Amino acid sequence: MKRTFSILLAMMLLLTVLAPSVVASEETIKIGLLATLTGYPLNGEHMAKGAQMAVDEINEAGGILGKKVELDIQDVGNTTDVGINSCNLLISNKVVSIVGPHYSSTCLAIENLINAAKIPMLVGGTSPKIAKIDNDYLFRIRASDTMQAVAAAKYLVEGLDAKNVAILYGSDDFGTGGMEIASEHFSSVGVDWVAHPFNNEDTDVTTQILKCITSGCDSVMIWATEAAYPIVARQLYELGLIVPTITNPSLAVDSCLAQLEQEWVEDWYCVTDFLTSNSEEKVQNFIKAYEAKYGTEESVDLHCAAYYSGVKLVADAIERAGSTDTDAIRNALMETKDFEGIIGTMNPNENGEFIHEIILAQCNDLKVSYIKTIGE
Amino acid sequence: MSIVRVTKEVVFLYKIILQLLVSGIAMGFVYGLVGIEYTLIWNSTGLLNFSHERIIMLGAYIFAGSFVLQTGLSVLPAIVATIIAIIFFAVFVAYTIFIPLRNMSALCAIMSTVMLGNIINESVRLYYGPEAITVKGFLTGMIRIGTLVVARAYVVIIFVALIILALLLLFMMKTKTGKAMRCVAQNKNASSLMGIDVQKNMMITIAISFSICSIIGLLVIPLYSVKQSMASMISLKGFAAGVIGGFGSLPGAIVGGLFIGIIENIAGMIFPSTFKDVVAFVCLILMLLLRPSGILGKKRIS
Numbered sequence: 001m002k003r004t005f006s007i008l009l010a011m012m013l014l015l016t017v018l019a020p021s022v023v024a025s026e027e028t029i030k031i032g033l034l035a036t037l038t039g040y041p042l043n044g045e046h047m048a049k050g051a052q053m054a055v056d057e058i059n060e061a062g063g064i065l066g067k068k069v070e071l072d073i074q075d076v077g078n079t080t081d082v083g084i085n086s087c088n089l090l091i092s093n094k095v096v097s098i099v100g101p102h103y104s105s106t107c108l109a110i111e112n113l114i115n116a117a118k119i120p121m122l123v124g125g126t127s128p129k130i131a132k133i134d135n136d137y138l139f140r141i142r143a144s145d146t147m148q149a150v151a152a153a154k155y156l157v158e159g160l161d162a163k164n165v166a167i168l169y170g171s172d173d174f175g176t177g178g179m180e181i182a183s184e185h186f187s188s189v190g191v192d193w194v195a196h197p198f199n200n201e202d203t204d205v206t207t208q209i210l211k212c213i214t215s216g217c218d219s220v221m222i223w224a225t226e227a228a229y230p231i232v233a234r235q236l237y238e239l240g241l242i243v244p245t246i247t248n249p250s251l252a253v254d255s256c257l258a259q260l261e262q263e264w265v266e267d268w269y270c271v272t273d274f275l276t277s278n279s280e281e282k283v284q285n286f287i288k289a290y291e292a293k294y295g296t297e298e299s300v301d302l303h304c305a306a307y308y309s310g311v312k313l314v315a316d317a318i319e320r321a322g323s324t325d326t327d328a329i330r331n332a333l334m335e336t337k338d339f340e341g342i343i344g345t346m347n348p349n350e351n352g353e354f355i356h357e358i359i360l361a362q363c364n365d366l367k368v369s370y371i372k373t374i375g376e
Numbered sequence: 377m378s379i380v381r382v383t384k385e386v387v388f389l390y391k392i393i394l395q396l397l398v399s400g401i402a403m404g405f406v407y408g409l410v411g412i413e414y415t416l417i418w419n420s421t422g423l424l425n426f427s428h429e430r431i432i433m434l435g436a437y438i439f440a441g442s443f444v445l446q447t448g449l450s451v452l453p454a455i456v457a458t459i460i461a462i463i464f465f466a467v468f469v470a471y472t473i474f475i476p477l478r479n480m481s482a483l484c485a486i487m488s489t490v491m492l493g494n495i496i497n498e499s500v501r502l503y504y505g506p507e508a509i510t511v512k513g514f515l516t517g518m519i520r521i522g523t524l525v526v527a528r529a530y531v532v533i534i535f536v537a538l539i540i541l542a543l544l545l546l547f548m549m550k551t552k553t554g555k556a557m558r559c560v561a562q563n564k565n566a567s568s569l570m571g572i573d574v575q576k577n578m579m580i581t582i583a584i585s586f587s588i589c590s591i592i593g594l595l596v597i598p599l600y601s602v603k604q605s606m607a608s609m610i611s612l613k614g615f616a617a618g619v620i621g622g623f624g625s626l627p628g629a630i631v632g633g634l635f636i637g638i639i640e641n642i643a644g645m646i647f648p649s650t651f652k653d654v655v656a657f658v659c660l661i662l663m664l665l666l667r668p669s670g671i672l673g674k675k676r677i678s
Contacts, residue, residue: 171650197650201609203600206399207644207652210392230510230601238518238527239395259510259601 028070029063029324031055031314032095033307034086034110036102037075043102043303048073050304051099053293054311064318071311076101080109091117096324097317098122099141099310102303104130111138120317120330122310122354124303128177131351137330139352141310142302142343143273145174145248146181149223151358151374152246152271153182156219157191159360160244160269166217167195168208168232170224178223178248198232200225205232209239219244226250233264246270252361252368254299260366268363271374274302274343275359278370286342302343309341313354344373391523396641402530404637405537406592410614411621411629412544413588419561419624420581421478423485427493428589429611433604434496435462435590440511440602441504451514455594459587466586470579478578497604508603515598529598536595540588541630548626557581609653616660622670631671635659 033051035044048071055071063069072093074086083106090098091113097120101107104125114121115135122139123130128146130138156162165186169175179195186193194215196208209232212220220243222232229250236242249272250256251265276287286308287300316339318324321332336354339346346354360371410428417425425431438461443454473492477485515529548554559567560577568574593607600606613636614629621632636656643655663670 197648199650199653201605202652203596203609204399204403204641205649206396207641208649210395211645211649214388214392227508227603227605230508231599234516234527234598238525240525255507259508261512261516 028068029065029318030070030072030093030095031311032090032093032098033071033073033311034076034083034090034098034100034106035073035307036078037073038077043301044075046301046303047100047102047307049294049298050290050306050308051311053290053304054308054315056293058312058315064315065322065324069315076106078103080106083110084113087113091119095119096326097314097329099307099314100124107138108133111135114138118330119326120314120333122314124306124310127173131353139333139348139354141313141341141346141354142306143355143358144353145177147356148248148271148358149178149181150185151360152221152248153185155269155271155360155374156221156244156246157186157189160219160246162191162219162244164192164215164217165194165219165221166212166215167193167221167223168205168212169195169197169222170228171197171199172225175224182221182223198224198228200227202228203231205235206239209235209241213239213241217241217243219246221245222247224248224250226253226256229256230259233260237264244269249273251363254301257363257366257368262366265363265366269371270361270363270368271358272361272368273355273358274305275361275368275370276300277368278359282340283342305342309343309346313339313341313346392645393642394524396645397638398524398526399530400638400641401634402533402637403641404617404634405534405630406596406610406633407614407617407636408630408633409537409540409588409592410610411618411633412541412626413585413592414615415618415624415626415629416581416585416588417474420557420578421474423474423478423482423489425585426486426489427496429607430493430496430500431462431586431589432593432596432607432611433602434465434500435593436597436602436606437500437504438462438590439594440509440597444511444514445509458590458594462586462590463583466583467579469586470582474582475575475578501604506604508601510601511597515595527598529595533595536591540591544584544626553577553580613656616656619660620663620670622672625670625672628670628672635671
């Protein structure tokens, strides 16, 4: 009994190991997608739908190099160990490139795997650390935090004429990074600034806001994760610090706006990578196509757009390389010039960063509307 | 000229301190209520309820998620419905966890309350989803008193906390059940020899404690919306409040809560603001080292 069971178990294990190689056919080009399908936050479904739409469009137009494209979607969960397993699985499935993951922590955990396997990976993590890694196969298809913070700081000074800025920032990696970059910019252009941190678990930021008021600031910059906004925005309003305010992209996220009252954030500015109210033709066409495919009740967001563009970019690189050799694709990616992505024109710099522009938007009546696109 | 400036600065400083005092007192009452809520269970069953953080959160979710958003009740009936629902839950938990476990080793009992917390946490995540929810317009807005700005939520917190305290005091001092609760807290064996139904008494205590939890959950909704981590910091500081005020003492919990609430706000002005939490916990450790019985504490009769 025990023996039959162990034989069965062994056979099952063997089958699972063999299965991918049996299914894989020689005729298709495989592109891997690392998406957050389980765990919080669940944006992987949008990543997968965006990427699948790109693959379907490519196949309808005849594929690449005469072959059909196949999308291999794997879940990265929200822990790095799941990410590492999925990445290894994609490598063993012989994908020619990987699109995703979306989070910097996962990107940092798996970048050495794809470097060893020599497979190009186009990630959506925005941490400044990613640009500093010496990895020829690592690319980024979203604007980095550095770029976003500089753009926000510049707009405060040039567009809103700030002379004395108060920076309220989360004390985590993300907030501190943004604060350092922005304050450096303020110092370099001779604008006075003060910076006051708060912890992500903080439930009361009265002290920090009073410190800002005491400093006599004429504008505020907030750099923090979504969770802080309901508290910070409410208390800024209650304590009467109503001055031109600019924030990181969290404000433009629907789930964040849903927690705010209209008067707290009226006329606030934010920088963001993707907005459905962007009037550019390519964006509006993308939204129409997406809604035609998946239905209008689906909300089109950054994840759909970024990873759609990522797959299209890889397809373009394979076409230009004229082969599915991963090194040739990597070189073709580096030679990309003015590729029109949905979230911006894509041109790689020496660190493999493709996006160098960001959207400036304003919040009115809890709706974030497009103002303009700012370059680096 | 310079005297005018100095006076101006002093007035400004005075205003700031007043502002900080108000939010400190309001948060202090929240910590104090947390202190009371678990002290009740501690006195009655001898167990520390480590799931109280999750019960505060559960109360907020039942109110906001089920009664306001799903069934569309208005605020007052929803509050009543939430408290009733939590009382049913408390009775269930009392008979399945707290009462059977009261005679087991402390470690087993503590672990089971921790696990209860995890079960609530994951069930809430599955049922209500991972995204934070809010009740628009619930206790928002502010009241201006001269130059002082006070969030309406803070006023309500202070007011409700005082009402709860008064009711609890009346109940404990004047009613038979309340007196029985105090007896059970002092000596379980003697109480049961005197004809007090200790189990029923524990059940009532747990129901009261859980109802206070759910009210805390409701009160802090306007401060940090309804999410899974909403109560983690207040539950920890509420614990500190209990220890600082005097473990096992109900008035002590309130004194400790106010002490922490005010100290951490003032400290945030002097030290870097992120040190706020550190100050609360340094106070806790100092108190344990210097005066383990707390501000109002006396030695517990064992």
